[in-house]
Amino acid sequence: MHPFENPFRHGAEAKRHALRHFRATLFDMDGVVTDTARVHAQAWKELFDAVLEQIAGSAQPEFTDSDYLSYVDGRPREEGVRSLLAARSLQVPEGTHDDGPDELTIHGLAARKQGFFEAVLDRDGVVVFDTAAQLISQFSAEGIPTALVTSSRNGREVLRRAGLIDAFDVIVDGTDAQQLGLGGKPKPDMFLYAADQLGVEPQDSIVVEDAVSGVQAARSGNFGMVVGVDHGEDAPRLKRSGADVVVSDLAAAKLQTRTTRPFDPLWVLAYDSFEPEEESTREVLFHMANGYWGTRASYPGTVADATHYQGNYIAGVFNRLTTDLMGKSVETEHMVNIP
Structure with a gap:
């Protein structure tokens, strides 16, 4: 892991997430999806x-x-x-x-x-929150992965009664946790397992919870964004426990604007580890340019050293150097790193 933290992992302020598009959403059940x-x-x-x-x-x-x-x-x-x-x-x-x-x-x-x-x-009986059902249906239609994560060992039965048993890509309930040896909330095990089953990283996922223990689990699991749902007067405790935003209705969270479907793996170049000896090559491979301006890729917060070399370049701005090489004058041109 690179020594510089992902700035979206531990942000306490919701505004830090405004520009981030997440790849999946993990929902608690009781009090979030169903009024159980x-x-x-x-x-x-x-x-x-x-x-x-x-x-x-x-x-x-x-x-x-x-x-x-x-x-x-x-x-x-x-x-x-x-x-x-x-x-x-x-x-x-x-x-x-x-x-x-x-x-x-x-x-x-x-x-x-x-x-x-x-x-x-x-x-x-089971009552379903309309806005939650609508959001889950929208995510399904758009190909955005979802998971249902609940400590309840009645999870699948409740979902069956609610008509939502097929609404999620992954379901992890209390029975699964017991069989798999996963720690219950406030430990992050169940959320981490669900994210792994979805094939997404925790920092690329949103967790929606109504319980303090669930918010604590999501925060300790380093999930990218934690949304607290408060139907009563528990908003301050959810916020103190680590929720980035707290809403009384999921519609207010506007999660559909914060998520996007995963990219086709064939179009993705990704590295899962930090290798100092490879960093120079990776900075070149992830270089972004538009024909006028180019920026060499680099981890946020790094400084130029033996591993990293940040660079910004403008078309037409270069150094022309003349070198005497074995009695011959050799002229070369080099792009200039703009401050």
Whole structure:
């Protein structure tokens, strides 16, 4: 890797992305594509309101929307249980994946939450955000790759009910993460795996998230742009967690103006590593000119040294030198590097 960072990787200000066209978009599901965040919130509330007093042996404050956003939103089920119990200074045994919903273990409580979720989903169904569906459809029509990345192990079932199971090029859900050994959000593993499956670099991709843990995952994965979606009052936390922009509706992000379909590989010359001994040749190969003005390619921020040689040239501007060579006068012309 070259020592100079890609300036689009870690920019905190959205305006730094204004001139960048990205190659793919990765969407979270709950709260971004489908309005199932409220289903999860209700399921978590039913779980914790039922068991916290039993675990603590004394009365406990009820589970609130703030608890949901702070401790469980966007996390795998088991991580959500661990996080909330730790916040209340409570503990239960870890248990095993085979624990049933009646077991007071991490895995047992996760299984019970799943039962509550399925009941609420059966009762209320799946609501899709119209602007998200329209954007995904537009990307598909234009050949722009998309991925759905969700910690939920119900991901594919929710997408089937929403009629979106075939809308994405890649789907990575909680079941995939478990089978592949991928860390859950806020670790970036799932997003990085999805980008790899799409065949794009993280810095060339946009991530759309509504959860703090998801925004943190995208930021730590060095994705080119992170868009936070806030349907309530969580915008400041999303921004603090690393979102470049926060919108209440995806239409406001104008992602269709920030993305473009990938180039045909046959028309792309790309290097994936930095080789100092090859840099001079690469600077020539990536030289850009229009017949009047030419600029030698170079990494941003570099200075002329033994590896790099920046250059700007204008047609008709050159040095004419006369050299005495073995008794003969030899005249040569050299393009001048314009300051």
